Amino acid sequence: MLDIFSTMNISASGMTAQRMRLDVIADNIANAETTRTPEGGPYRRKNVVFQEVLDKAMGIRGGVNNTLSTDQLGGVHVQSIVEDQRPFKMVYDPSHPDANEEGYVQMPNVNVLREMIDLINAQRSYEANVSSINATKAFASAALGIGRG
Amino acid sequence: MSGLFNSNFGTLPAALDAASTRNTIIAQNIANAETPGYKRKEVDFEHYLQQAMGEGDDLELKKTEERHFQKYSSNIQDVQARVRTVSDTRITNDGNNVDIDQQEALMAANTIRYQTLSRLMSLTIARYNTVLKGVR
Amino acid sequence: MSNGIDPISNTNSLDPIKRLEQLQSGQANQVKNGEAEPDFQKILNDTIKNVNVQQKDAVQAEDDFAAGKISNIHDVIIRAEKAAMSLTLTMEVRNKIVDAYKEIMRMQL
Numbered sequence: 001m002l003d004i005f006s007t008m009n010i011s012a013s014g015m016t017a018q019r020m021r022l023d024v025i026a027d028n029i030a031n032a033e034t035t036r037t038p039e040g041g042p043y044r045r046k047n048v049v050f051q052e053v054l055d056k057a058m059g060i061r062g063g064v065n066n067t068l069s070t071d072q073l074g075g076v077h078v079q080s081i082v083e084d085q086r087p088f089k090m091v092y093d094p095s096h097p098d099a100n101e102e103g104y105v106q107m108p109n110v111n112v113l114r115e116m117i118d119l120i121n122a123q124r125s126y127e128a129n130v131s132s133i134n135a136t137k138a139f140a141s142a143a144l145g146i147g148r149g
Numbered sequence: 150m151s152g153l154f155n156s157n158f159g160t161l162p163a164a165l166d167a168a169s170t171r172n173t174i175i176a177q178n179i180a181n182a183e184t185p186g187y188k189r190k191e192v193d194f195e196h197y198l199q200q201a202m203g204e205g206d207d208l209e210l211k212k213t214e215e216r217h218f219q220k221y222s223s224n225i226q227d228v229q230a231r232v233r234t235v236s237d238t239r240i241t242n243d244g245n246n247v248d249i250d251q252q253e254a255l256m257a258a259n260t261i262r263y264q265t266l267s268r269l270m271s272l273t274i275a276r277y278n279t280v281l282k283g284v285r
Numbered sequence: 286m287s288n289g290i291d292p293i294s295n296t297n298s299l300d301p302i303k304r305l306e307q308l309q310s311g312q313a314n315q316v317k318n319g320e321a322e323p324d325f326q327k328i329l330n331d332t333i334k335n336v337n338v339q340q341k342d343a344v345q346a347e348d349d350f351a352a353g354k355i356s357n358i359h360d361v362i363i364r365a366e367k368a369a370m371s372l373t374l375t376m377e378v379r380n381k382i383v384d385a386y387k388e389i390m391r392m393q394l
Binding site: 003006007008010011017021050052073076121129131135138143145146147 | 169175179185232257264
């Protein structure tokens, strides 16, 4: 594929991944107080796992020098969405319908403050990918200008 | 014809290639800025070109293994960019060593570099055209 | 008229054979008062040499920039533009000379 487009695809994959992360963060914040889920028990915080995409089928060009070729680079993808296995927060609230015999309620293991920080990070990364696309566009227009004076 | 243009556009085509490769590499780094265990990639070109131009360190490279870098060919037009994975710098908790701000700055600088190189390419072509077409 | 140039004696400079002799003996470069006029051929040669130097300088600037040894973009661009301009100028002058030559060749003698 054309270098310009494959580079844009890399940045686009970054944007897609960060969008998915934003969705997950939004889900976490929305469910920060959810005590009932279809699976039973309170909501568990979810986390995205990113993985670099390398097209191994392309092989490593110039094996002698062990150099990577840019054709192999495919950006990033969300490999999986995993649940945070940290324990739930125990909140004392005897009036809550889900309270146990001692009056404690299992609340989701979501820290809203932390989610907000993740949100800012995801947004920042998303914007970095946008500026990366803009840089690639500048490359394309500079290349088109070659020889035009 | 190919001989004529290969020899006379000098280092510009390779430099443009290198800048383009660097752009792709930086895009990959930025896309993977939060991938656990991802190691930053870098492009080496200027150093090799300087070596080929007869500057920089003139030390012979000792080859103890077949895959080691060979000392650069003396022809400056044959210098190619190389991609290298950097794994020995500051690493965050998740084993990732991409500094997204640094990458963005590099990308901005690289874009300006590419624009300058393509402008130089245009000027070179214009010089050829001046001679080939005459000025009229 | 106050210069004292004799219009009749001046016409012998139009004599083609005489001019040719003058050219061959190198007298064409001499003005009446004996002061040496800059040699046209020398000027042309110097100009072309200068153009060549400019071209080489432009290529050097490109190489240096490609090798990351120049950090000033304006420096590279100015050197490349200089080369382009001097080349254009030389080509312009060449065209004028060719035109002048053609003009002379068309002249009815």
